[in-house]
Amino acid sequence: MSGGNPLLMPKLGLTMTEGLLAEWRVSPGTTVRPGDVLFVVETEKIATEIEATAEGRIETLLVESGKTVPVGSPVALWTGPPPGGDATESAAATAPEPAPDVVPESRAAGRPDGRTVATPLARRIARQSGIDLSTVRGSGPRGRIKAADVEAVQTSPAPAVRASVPTSVRQPTNVERIVADRLSLSKRTIPHFYVLADADVTELEHVRAELNADRTGTRITVNHFIIAATAAALRAYPDFACRWTDAGIESLPVGAVGIAVDTPRGLMVPVLADAGARGIESIADAAGDLVTRAREGRLTPDHMGGAAVSISNVGMTGASMLVPIVDPDQSAILGAGAIRSVFRPDAEGRPVLRREVGLVLSCDHRVFDGMRAARFLDAVVSALNHPVRSIRTPDPGRG
Amino acid sequence: MTEIRYLKAVNTALSDAMDADPSVVLMGEDVGEAGGPFGASRGLLERFGPSRVLDGPISEAALAGAAVGAAMSGLRPVVEIMFMDFTTLVMDAMVNQAAKVRFMFGGQTSVPMVLRTPHGGGLGAGPQHSQCLEAWFAHVPGLKVVCPSDPASAYGLLRAAIADPDPVVFVENKALYAMKGEIADPPAPFAIGRAAIRRSGTDVTIVAYGAAVHTAGTAADRLAERGVSAEVVDLLSLQPWDEATVLASLSRTHRLVIVHEAVEAFGVGAEIAARMAQVGFDELDGPIMRVGAPFMPVPFSKGLEAAYMPSVDAVLQAVDKTLE
Amino acid sequence: MRDRELTERRLDEAAEITALLRDLLIVRRAEERLSAMFADGEVPGFIHLSIGQEAVSVGVMRALRVEDTLASTHRGHGHAIAKGMPLEGFFSELLAKNEGLCRGRGGSMHVADMSVGMLGANGIVGAGLSIALGSALAHKTLGRNAVAVAFFGDGALAEGLVHECMNLAALWKLPLLFVCENNGWGEFRPTSQQLAFALGDLASAYRIPHRIVDGNDVVAVAEAAEAVVRSIRKGEGPAVLECMTVRVRGHFEGDAQKYRDQAELDAMTERDPIRVVCERLAACGVNDTDLDGLTREVDAVIEAAVAAARRGTDPDPVAARHDVYTDGAAA
Numbered sequence A: 001m002s003g004g005n006p007l008l009m010p011k012l013g014l015t016m017t018e019g020l021l022a023e024w025r026v027s028p029g030t031t032v033r034p035g036d037v038l039f040v041v042e043t044e045k046i047a048t049e050i051e052a053t054a055e056g057r058i059e060t061l062l063v064e065s066g067k068t069v070p071v072g073s074p075v076a077l078w079t080g081p082p083p084g085g086d087a088t089e090s091a092a093a094t095a096p097e098p099a100p101d102v103v104p105e106s107r108a109a110g111r112p113d114g115r116t117v118a119t120p121l122a123r124r125i126a127r128q129s130g131i132d133l134s135t136v137r138g139s140g141p142r143g144r145i146k147a148a149d150v151e152a153v154q155t156s157p158a159p160a161v162r163a164s165v166p167t168s169v170r171q172p173t174n175v176e177r178i179v180a181d182r183l184s185l186s187k188r189t190i191p192h193f194y195v196l197a198d199a200d201v202t203e204l205e206h207v208r209a210e211l212n213a214d215r216t217g218t219r220i221t222v223n224h225f226i227i228a229a230t231a232a233a234l235r236a237y238p239d240f241a242c243r244w245t246d247a248g249i250e251s252l253p254v255g256a257v258g259i260a261v262d263t264p265r266g267l268m269v270p271v272l273a274d275a276g277a278r279g280i281e282s283i284a285d286a287a288g289d290l291v292t293r294a295r296e297g298r299l300t301p302d303h304m305g306g307a308a309v310s311i312s313n314v315g316m317t318g319a320s321m322l323v324p325i326v327d328p329d330q331s332a333i334l335g336a337g338a339i340r341s342v343f344r345p346d347a348e349g350r351p352v353l354r355r356e357v358g359l360v361l362s363c364d365h366r367v368f369d370g371m372r373a374a375r376f377l378d379a380v381v382s383a384l385n386h387p388v389r390s391i392r393t394p395d396p397g398r399g
Numbered sequence B: 001m002t003e004i005r006y007l008k009a010v011n012t013a014l015s016d017a018m019d020a021d022p023s024v025v026l027m028g029e030d031v032g033e034a035g036g037p038f039g040a041s042r043g044l045l046e047r048f049g050p051s052r053v054l055d056g057p058i059s060e061a062a063l064a065g066a067a068v069g070a071a072m073s074g075l076r077p078v079v080e081i082m083f084m085d086f087t088t089l090v091m092d093a094m095v096n097q098a099a100k101v102r103f104m105f106g107g108q109t110s111v112p113m114v115l116r117t118p119h120g121g122g123l124g125a126g127p128q129h130s131q132c133l134e135a136w137f138a139h140v141p142g143l144k145v146v147c148p149s150d151p152a153s154a155y156g157l158l159r160a161a162i163a164d165p166d167p168v169v170f171v172e173n174k175a176l177y178a179m180k181g182e183i184a185d186p187p188a189p190f191a192i193g194r195a196a197i198r199r200s201g202t203d204v205t206i207v208a209y210g211a212a213v214h215t216a217g218t219a220a221d222r223l224a225e226r227g228v229s230a231e232v233v234d235l236l237s238l239q240p241w242d243e244a245t246v247l248a249s250l251s252r253t254h255r256l257v258i259v260h261e262a263v264e265a266f267g268v269g270a271e272i273a274a275r276m277a278q279v280g281f282d283e284l285d286g287p288i289m290r291v292g293a294p295f296m297p298v299p300f301s302k303g304l305e306a307a308y309m310p311s312v313d314a315v316l317q318a319v320d321k322t323l324e
Numbered sequence C: 001m002r003d004r005e006l007t008e009r010r011l012d013e014a015a016e017i018t019a020l021l022r023d024l025l026i027v028r029r030a031e032e033r034l035s036a037m038f039a040d041g042e043v044p045g046f047i048h049l050s051i052g053q054e055a056v057s058v059g060v061m062r063a064l065r066v067e068d069t070l071a072s073t074h075r076g077h078g079h080a081i082a083k084g085m086p087l088e089g090f091f092s093e094l095l096a097k098n099e100g101l102c103r104g105r106g107g108s109m110h111v112a113d114m115s116v117g118m119l120g121a122n123g124i125v126g127a128g129l130s131i132a133l134g135s136a137l138a139h140k141t142l143g144r145n146a147v148a149v150a151f152f153g154d155g156a157l158a159e160g161l162v163h164e165c166m167n168l169a170a171l172w173k174l175p176l177l178f179v180c181e182n183n184g185w186g187e188f189r190p191t192s193q194q195l196a197f198a199l200g201d202l203a204s205a206y207r208i209p210h211r212i213v214d215g216n217d218v219v220a221v222a223e224a225a226e227a228v229v230r231s232i233r234k235g236e237g238p239a240v241l242e243c244m245t246v247r248v249r250g251h252f253e254g255d256a257q258k259y260r261d262q263a264e265l266d267a268m269t270e271r272d273p274i275r276v277v278c279e280r281l282a283a284c285g286v287n288d289t290d291l292d293g294l295t296r297e298v299d300a301v302i303e304a305a306v307a308a309a310r311r312g313t314d315p316d317p318v319a320a321r322h323d324v325y326t327d328g329a330a331a
């Protein structure tokens, strides 16, 4: 048996007589510093992590984990100071704060799990000034990082890598922050792929103009037809209404279509839950209401979620195509650009002037493959080619 | 400014309220001829007559219940319960009746009544005449609870409580009755729900109410000697309480200690701590500390009681802990 | 009822008794309607019906004016309707609608209408006594010539608050009428097993005049109530009116009453207040009372109220939170 001073089973409460050594966190040869957890003791009340109070190397474990031993009996030998030794450093080596029957406070600094212990204010300051807390030394109890510790780092001269151009930093709005987090998550976790197509909307434009001529409600837009076309494609391929979740591939309501809306607070994607059950005029009214609600901040949870596919349309600009990022709760998104006039060959090969819109379907490769996505996009294009079909309220019997 | 005692401030507020509004009546044990068990209603029977100052028998439940019915029928009763410990006997009237009438009758009527009662130990009154039970009432939707700390707030809050359309529990402190303090001339009402910053500071916020405000003040003096600048917030109202003022103070000092004479566990301090941990989380630069009585009945012996009452030292220790 | 002028009008005895019969029928048919709606699951929560005890509500109310107040019990529908609470507001409340007089916050056990002096049914046995006591104190202090009435059951007599209130009412000589509806039961046990005293003895201990009447005879209740209320209004202090009556239904709807004798249940129809009042009419020489016609007429009024209540809307949680305090601050 190698030498060394004993580490004892500590007394953790007035009434504690013995303790269960639940778990060793060190093994012979481990070098520990103050604050490192040595082992876990369970009493009838709680589990407590016992920390090293001085530096040392563990030599021998005397008690196996799972054994119960009386308070004060040796559980290991180490090179650190002896118990109750007169070395001032190690005076408290045996038991952390044997307060009568009081639950020990969480003690965390220098934890083996790598969690940084900092006050909420210190965290906030660090976040705002871009300081990595793991680089800050805490001056609080057990190494807790306090605001002053972060401020000290903040005021110390910064490395001269910053450009000298004056910049300004604005706090993102809540919506902006949420969108940023969600889209980052999406780009990190969803393997995106894209299928592209041009849809002929020549006829659609005529139909639209006619409908709007004798209509008093929300004006029908090309986007409303794209919503209707997407709903029609979902009706044709109901198994497209699904998404990847940790639990598996989840089926979603077939009739739901999300609509990306640019609002003063940032991007929102409310869902038209029953797009599949509506004719074009009804879609226009419902989508108009959703957009107004989104802009006025009056969306409720009922207006969100449940769709597998969304639509993002930048057609009001000159952009010809948009390659969007799939929402992390969905599996596909259709980007639509502006309508352009193009010459296309007719049956005889003569150029005819047509109106077209460029579509990009971004998809989650975990749920769809290229063929399925292409067929789906085809169905969207075909629905846009035949705008009259969108006018009718779809027959629910036809799936 | 004139200087008067806390008890006199209560007395003056009662008398001014009765002068101002003929529907204000007093009821309670010995509030009439005897002038109140502690003298709070001295002289009022003589001034306002027996139809407005009602000496009641030892029937706390019926007096409080009658106050509810009277308040629903046009009076503004002020009931005195001799010791807060005896409010156990008025719980149905306060909790099931007064607090709920407005709500459960769809807003048809309010219950403009006040229940005055003194809490607090330190006088050797023992386990059944010393308790601070205000948290019970603050837990009941429909009741308001106020607890003045000095003569000016005693006057101001009592006038506000009597004028309030809803039931208010007005908690006095026996140990403060003799306290002298400045009061404006003419004295002014205080708004219910507003805290007062008794002393400004930058390093730690000490929130207290009632007699504990003075404990906190003494602790702040001592801290100042050590170069620690403490801000003392006097809650004054416990339900509703002035969350905005406490949060604003916490946002300046980033450390919070809450002091009250009532038992610490499940007390007013627990609510404040929980709210601040929620709404003020990012402001905190140390743990929120509470200082209150230990979880035991108020003992009788002088030594035991002294150990029981939250002390200046206990406040200092708590401040040290959050400044660590 | 609401047509309080009726009382003032000097109708002949038979017409007056017919009016009482009509009031009895309104309470009876309203509660029978509720019973059916409860069984159908349309009335949420739980309800205590006063079927068989209507003569107490109707008879006592005959002696009251609109400015008189009353505090009631868990079995308070009859008190509310007889005091003049509009049926539509009543049914809307029982159906938990926003249009209910308590905006769907109180329900059966908390029906109240301040505009007719009905200070509320009460879920706490005995609590109404102290509320009526306070109301009587307010009447007296503010110099109103009004009376407060505390309705309570015989079971409540075991509550300490009853004793405190009797003492105080007598001590302060308040215009308070204690009306005990003695139906012999407190929940599921006879009150003979719960009380060691008789109410008359208790009242005399507090030196309060006590009168006992057949609580199923609305004419007897009305006459007795008129007499005691007259003396209370004169400033002679409180009085106790003990109405011996019968609880026909279970303690609450759905209580199968396994604990009651069949003989007792059978005997109840003999003493049915509606039957008793018809006998009264016969004694005045009126043998052609069109009970069916009257019932149809009353039912039409009730059906209209039920239909209106059913059209009501759900209460708004936000408005509810704003009614915890008068200043509207959400708790």
Ligand SMILES: Cc1ncc(C[n+]2csc(CCOP(=O)(O)OP(=O)(O)O)c2C)c(N)n1
Residues within 6 Å of the ligand: C074, C075, C123, C124, C125, C152, C153, C154, C155, C156, C157, C183, C185, C186, C187, C247, C251
């Ligand atoms: C303080 C209180 N205790 C118990 C109950 C439960 N409870 C409701 S009604 C009732 C019986 C009351 O009997 P009684 O007063 O005779 O009225 P009845 O039901 O016969 O009309 C009881 C015990 C209650 N609501 N309140």
Ligand SMILES: [Mg+2]
Residues within 6 Å of the ligand: C153, C154, C155, C181, C182, C183, C184, C185, C186, C187, C191
């Ligand atoms: Mg009974």
